[in-house]
Amino acid sequence: MSPLRYKVYPKTMKKNHSNTLVYPSILSGDFGRLAEEAKSLEQAGADAIHIDIMDGHFVPNLTFGPKAVSAINRATNIFLDVHMMIYNPYDYVEAFVSAGADRITFHFEATEDVEDTLEFIRKCGIEAGLAFRPETSFSMVPKYLTMCDLILLMTVSPGFGGQEFMPEVLEKVELTRKFCEKQEIKIQVDGGINAETGAMCVKAGANVLVSGDYLYKQAPSVKQGIASLKELS
Numbered sequence: 542m543s544p545l546r547y548k549v550y551p552k553t554m555k556k557n558h559s560n561t562l563v564y565p566s567i568l569s570g571d572f573g574r575l576a577e578e579a580k581s582l583e584q585a586g587a588d589a590i591h592i593d594i595m596d597g598h599f600v601p602n603l604t605f606g607p608k609a610v611s612a613i614n615r616a617t618n619i620f621l622d623v624h625m626m627i628y629n630p631y632d633y634v635e636a637f638v639s640a641g642a643d644r645i646t647f648h649f650e651a652t653e654d655v656e657d658t659l660e661f662i663r664k665c666g667i668e669a670g671l672a673f674r675p676e677t678s679f680s681m682v683p684k685y686l687t688m689c690d691l692i693l694l695m696t697v698s699p700g701f702g703g704q705e706f707m708p709e710v711l712e713k714v715e716l717t718r719k720f721c722e723k724q725e726i727k728i729q730v731d732g733g734i735n736a737e738t739g740a741m742c743v744k745a746g747a748n749v750l751v752s753g754d755y756l757y758k759q760a761p762s763v764k765q766g767i768a769s770l771k772e773l774s
């Protein structure tokens with residue numbers, strides 16, 4: 542087996558004037574022209590590209606594998622935020638690191654090896670994120686705050702784009718922010734994010750907004766949609 546090619550210099554994220562980072566979800570883009578889609582997100586001012594990996598088991602849908610991530614990586618120079626919605630995430634870390642992921646976020650509910658997986662991702666030289674389904678209690682969150690770079694609080698049930706935002710998750714965002722006040726950790730929300738729900742999440746303490754359908758289908762253009770979300774602070 543060939544040794545893992547650790548990423549020595551992960552790409553840096555673009556700095557923007559506000560504290561709110563905006564990651565378009567390429568799940569809402571055109572799969573037939575993934576590389577061009579990724580390039581245009583980079584040009585439209587995205588802070589990173591959010592790539593949803595689904596296995597048809599942890600969630601009832603199938604999407605991208607490492608080859609698609611690698612194609613996006615070759616086409617761009619932007620930070621790649623890989624959101625794994627798969628069982629046994631540990632087993633796929635190396636493949637996605639080699640493909641060019643700059644951060645891997647996996648689900649707390651998908652493995653019994655949460656700590657080992659977080660540790661392994663960081664050992665590979667990239668950032669580690671931990672995601673929580675809407676129904677998972679906040680009480681599960683604090684234990685992992687020092688072990689990861691980002692907490693993802695899902696604001697829809699993971700699996701599909703274009704779903705309605707779940708406002709009940711806002712309380713979990715607030716509680717997580719209270720716990721992290723003195724830490725650098727990023728709090729990401731994903732699912733049903735538009736200018737209105739994004740504003741609620743930022744007010745509650747989120748600083749990374751993932752958005753799919755709003756940017757691709759509702760905003761006047763992806764570029765204007767990204768700009769409107771970045772203004773939220």
Ligand code: DX5
Binds near residue numbers: 593702703
């Ligand atoms: C859902 C995915 C999201 C999705 C968000 O399981 O994790 O990243 O693309 O899309 P919207 O913004 O359309 O809800």
Ligand code: ZN
Binds near residue numbers: 566591592
């Ligand atoms: Zn996602």
